[in-house]
Amino acid sequence: MRDTFVKTLIDIAKEDKNVHLITGDLGFGVLKPFWEQLPDQFTNAGIAEQNMTSFAAGMALEGKTVFTYSIGNFPTLRAIEQIRNDCAYHNANVKIVCVGGGFVYGSLGMSHHATEDLSIMRALPDVTVLAPGDLVEAEHATRAIYEHEGTCYLRLGRGGEKRIHDETEDFQIGKAIQIKEGEKVAVFSTGAIFDEAVEASEMLKKGGINPALYTFPTVKPIDSETIRECAKEFDLIVTVEEHNVIGGFGSAVSEVMAELVGTKARVLKIGLNDKYSSIVGSQKYLRDVYGMSCTKIVEKVKGVLSEQNINLS
Template sequence: MRNAFARVLTELAKTDERLVLFYADIGNRLFNPLKEFAPERTINAGIAEANMASMAAGSAMMGHKPFIYTITPFTTARNFEQIKIDIAYQNQPVIIVGTGSGLSYANLGPSHHSFEDIALMRALPNMKIVCPADAQELEILMPQLIELNAPCYFRIGKKNEPSVHEGTPNLKFGKAHTMQHGETLAILATGTILPLAQALHAQLAAKGINAELVSFHTVKPLDADYLKSATERFEHIITLEEHNVSGGFGSAVLEHVSEHNASVRVHRFGIPDFFIDQVHSPEDARVKAGLTVEDITGKLASRGLL
């Protein structure tokens, strides 16, 4: 997905001179094509993420459309104060790109895991949050984020994420994309966890459960129209995310349901409330976190859904 980000940004920057990239001494070769024709708009800010956020805010105030890019925990948690005051409070159109989100860097331990980033960004006024599931979703949504002219957190994967769409999906910022219509319950997934949601959907279908499968690429603002429809049609909603269950996408859905007096039950699946270490791969980490089809169906069965 990071390769797709670099490619799309390079193509967009050829026709839009407002686009500027600040990166924190990562992906140097990745951005070589951009440097070749726009070296003055491809700025290595060094391992100084807080300065990078403030530099981008100043650039935005001068009429640019800046991106800041580095590994997810370093582009959100490490420079949270600068994002809050310089970007969100000033309502500057900076796109904060977090690469390697969730468990992408599982083997590097908690310093490189990002289970709290959606919660942090959700708490900021003016901030939008978009989590594409694959490179195709990234390519479709990225130009739309630029046109928002607003602060945005773009939570992307690392590399080799599988494609989740058979054709070209009609994706719109702020609108959930229904991949499979269903009648029994809804599975709402955001970001790179979507292949697991597809596997869960297939497992439920094998059990005779006609579930609806939805890519909820935009976490903030949530698609209120879809959620209104879902709460009217289903008694159960399952949310999936590679993020802590506290404060993330599932929490946002649960809050929305509660605030609108819906009787639907929300079943949240994500990272439990503990740190994950001593793992060698994202798959190994998901097993430890209970993010497998077997674990999820087991919990659903214990709740009387299966």
């Protein structure tokens, strides 16, 4: 995803000289093509993410469209006051990019695990929050936040993610994308954990359960219309996120569901169950330990269906 982001941003910046990229002293292997081709549109702010964010806000208020780039929690949680006061409050055209959402940097410990960023960023007024699920969505999301006026947050994976879409037509901020139709169960996913949701969907189908599958590249504004439609059509909605289940994507879906009147689906939220990881390991390993792998998703869905006595025939 990060390579896709950089390639897309280079194309954008070549056409718009007001685009500027600021890094917090990292990503040089990935960002090298940008600074080599566009040296006057690139700044290394050093390991000083608060300063980077305020600097970006100042440039944006002078007419620039500024992208800040760092890993995990550093461009978000470390600089949250500057994002709130300097960027969001002024509706500044700052695009905050996190590479390494969730457990991407799992072996570096909880300081590098980005598992509260979606909830914190979506709580800030006027901040648009995107978490693309694959390379195609990452490209469209990069272009979308560039075109969108105001402060945005883009949460990326790291590298090696699968290309799941052949192409995505009519990508829009605030719109979910239906991947496949199904019955009784609908699986909603946001971010790079989409690959686990796809595999879980295929495993469920082999077991006689045919879930519908949706990806939500936008967490805020959430696609309320799709949620409402699915709540009426399906018995169970499963939300999958590589993030704390408190305040994130599952909570955003649940907020819409809570205001519905009449018969509606049950919600099963799959994510990190309100804890910090005290374990280090690969992203794949930690997903499984904390119940977000494809096999664990299948187990949880089957458990709820059995508990609810939902007839799938």
